[in-house]
Amino acid sequence: xxxxxxxxxxERWARRLSLAGSLPAxxxxxxxxxxxPAALRxxxxxxxxxxxxxxxxxxxxxxxxSPVLSxxxxxxxxxxxxxxxxxxxxxxxxxxxxxxxxxxxxxxxxDIDATDARGQPLGREDLGLPPRTCLVCGGPAAVCAAGAAxxxxxxxxxxxxxxxxxxxTPGRIGRLALQALLEEAAVDPKPGLVTxxxxxxxxxxxxxxxxxxxxALAPWFAEAADLGxxxxxxxxxxxxxxxxxxxxxxxxxxxxxxxxxxxTGGVNTHKGLVFSLGALCAAAGCLAARGFVPTAESCCDTAxxxxxxxxxxxxxxxxxxxxxxxxxxxxxxxxxGVLGVRGEAARGFPSALRIGLPRLRSGLxxxxxxxxxLAEVLLALxxxxxxxxxxARGGPEGLEYLRAEAARALxxxxxxxxxxxxxxxxxxxxxIARHLSPGGCADLLAVxxxxxxxx
Amino acid sequence: xxxKKEAMAGSLESSDVLVTIRPRxxxxxxxxxxxxxxxxxxxxxxxxxxEVAAAAxxxxxxxxxxxRGALECTLRxxxxxxxxxxxxxx
Numbered sequence: 324x325x326x327x328x329x330x331x332x333x334e335r336w337a338r339r340l341s342l343a344g345s346l347p348a349x350x351x352x353x354x355x356x357x358x359x360p361a362a363l364r365x366x367x368x369x370x371x372x373x374x375x376x377x378x379x380x381x382x383x384x385x386x387x388x389s390p391v392l393s394x395x396x397x398x399x400x401x402x403x404x405x406x407x408x409x410x411x412x413x414x415x416x417x418x419x420x421x422x423x424x425x426x427x428x429x430x431x432x433x434d435i436d437a438t439d440a441r442g443q444p445l446g447r448e449d450l451g452l453p454p455r456t457c458l459v460c461g462g463p464a465a466v467c468a469a470g471a472a473x474x475x476x477x478x479x480x481x482x483x484x485x486x487x488x489x490x491x492t493p494g495r496i497g498r499l500a501l502q503a504l505l506e507e508a509a510v511d512p513k514p515g516l517v518t519x520x521x522x523x524x525x526x527x528x529x530x531x532x533x534x535x536x537x538x539a540l541a542p543w544f545a546e547a548a549d550l551g552x553x554x555x556x557x558x559x560x561x562x563x564x565x566x567x568x569x570x571x572x573x574x575x576x577x578x579x580x581x582x583x584x585x586x587t588g589g590v591n592t593h594k595g596l597v598f599s600l601g602a603l604c605a606a607a608g609c610l611a612a613r614g615f616v617p618t619a620e621s622c623c624d625t626a627x628x629x630x631x632x633x634x635x636x637x638x639x640x641x642x643x644x645x646x647x648x649x650x651x652x653x654x655x656x657x658x659x660g661v662l663g664v665r666g667e668a669a670r671g672f673p674s675a676l677r678i679g680l681p682r683l684r685s686g687l688x689x690x691x692x693x694x695x696x697l698a699e700v701l702l703a704l705x706x707x708x709x710x711x712x713x714x715a716r717g718g719p720e721g722l723e724y725l726r727a728e729a730a731r732a733l734x735x736x737x738x739x740x741x742x743x744x745x746x747x748x749x750x751x752x753x754x755i756a757r758h759l760s761p762g763g764c765a766d767l768l769a770v771x772x773x774x775x776x777x778x
Numbered sequence: 779x780x781x782k783k784e785a786m787a788g789s790l791e792s793s794d795v796l797v798t799i800r801p802r803x804x805x806x807x808x809x810x811x812x813x814x815x816x817x818x819x820x821x822x823x824x825x826x827x828x829e830v831a832a833a834a835x836x837x838x839x840x841x842x843x844x845x846r847g848a849l850e851c852t853l854r855x856x857x858x859x860x861x862x863x864x865x866x867x868x
Contacts (some may be wrong), residue, residue, distance in 0.1 A: 337795075469848060
C-alpha cells in the first residue's frame, strides 16, 4: 500500500536525480530533511527547526564562498525539505553538510544528502566517516530506524531535548573564559606556579594577585566574543569591515591588559591569556553567530585563522623593536625562532588540542577530581611543550629539567600515587630553587579548561 | 503475473528502499538484496521480498532491493508498487 508520504519521498528522489542532472559539471545538490519518523516529521512541530537548519546550511555555503545556484525550502507531504544547488563539488558540499550536522545545536536532527552532477550520492562512508548514531541510544542510526527500535514518545523526547540546547551567547562564552582563569589559578599543586597555597617561584605575586587580574578581565572575554560575532558576516578577514573589527578587537585587548596591570599593581598575571583566550572567545562568538555550536576543534581552527595575520605582523614588528622593549617571547623568537603563545595560537592551539584536552577528558572520565585532572594536564603540557617562560629564564637546561621531571612525575602515576605526588613536590622545589615558572604551560592549562567546558 | 517492463519504486534516501524489477527469461523470480543493515536484517528483507513477490504471483522477474534502513512496512509498500508498475497491462 502506498501513502502520500511514500509518494512524496519517491517524487523527491526523482526530483533530486533530475535536478542533479541539470547542474553544471562540477556542481552538486544538497537536500535537507529531518532525521525523525514520519509521525514526528509530519506534525509541524519541527518545521521551524528544519527551516533554521536549512538557513544555517545556506549561510554556511555562502560564507565558505560556494556559489549558491538555487535554494528552496518547502513542506511536502513527507514533511519539511530544503534544496540547495551549489556550484562546488559534492565532496565540498558534503563537508559543509557535515559541519551543520555535527556543529549546529540542532544538527543531529538534520539529514543532509549530497548528490553530484552525475546523480551519484556521496555519503559519509565516501569520506571515510562512521555512520550516524541514533538520537536516542547512540547506536548505529540505520539499525534502530530499520527495526523501529524506539517508540514515538522516546524519539519525541530526544528531539525536544536537542531543541532545548542552550544557545552559545557571548555572555556564556565570556563566563567560561573567566571560569577557566579562576580554575587555572585554583589548581594545586602546580610546580613553580602560584596556587592558593604557594607563591611558587614568584616573589611579586600570590593567589590574590591572580584573582585581582581575573576580576579585571571579566568584561574582556564577553567583549571579544561579541566582536567575534560581528565577524560572522564577513566571508574573509581581508574585508575592510572585518579588518575594522579586528582592529577593535586588538584595541579592546590592549584596554583589558591595562585594566589587568592596574588591578595587580603592575604584575603580569594574564597577558598571555588576554591574547589566547581572547582569540578563542572571538572565534567561539563568530562560530555561534553563524549558527554553530563552537566545539574545541572548530574554535581552535577559527581562532588560528583569526590570529595568523596578526601574529605574523607582531613578530615582524618585534624584529624591528629595540632589544630592551621586547617581551620574553619576542626575545626568544628573535634568538631561537621559538614561537611561544602567538605561534601556538596561530597554529590553532595544537598543544591544547592534542596534549591538554585528551588528558583532561581521560582524567575526568577515570574519575579524577577536576583539580587533580587539571594538575595532570599541566604535567603533561610541561613534559612536551617548549615553555617560553622557562626557556627564557632557564635556557635549554632549565627546559630539559622541567620536561624530564614532569614526565617522570606522570610516569610514577601522577596525582594518583604517592610516588607521583612526591615527584611533583620535588619538581616544585627544584623550580623554585632555579627561579623557574612554567607560565606558558599554565596558560595552555587555562585554554584546555576553557575548551573542555565549551564541548 | 509476468514482469513486462523494467520498473522502480522508492528511493535511496535514508530509511527508504529502492526496488528495481526487470523481466528475465523463464518463470522464476531472482532476488538480489543490498542493505546497509544486511547483517541485522538481511534475512528478514529477503523473506519479506520473496513473500510479497509470491503473494502478487510475480514471475519471470529479477528483483533488486537496495535498502537504506527502511521499515518493513515501507519495504512491503515499495515492493508492491514496483510489482504493479512492472506488470501493468498484463
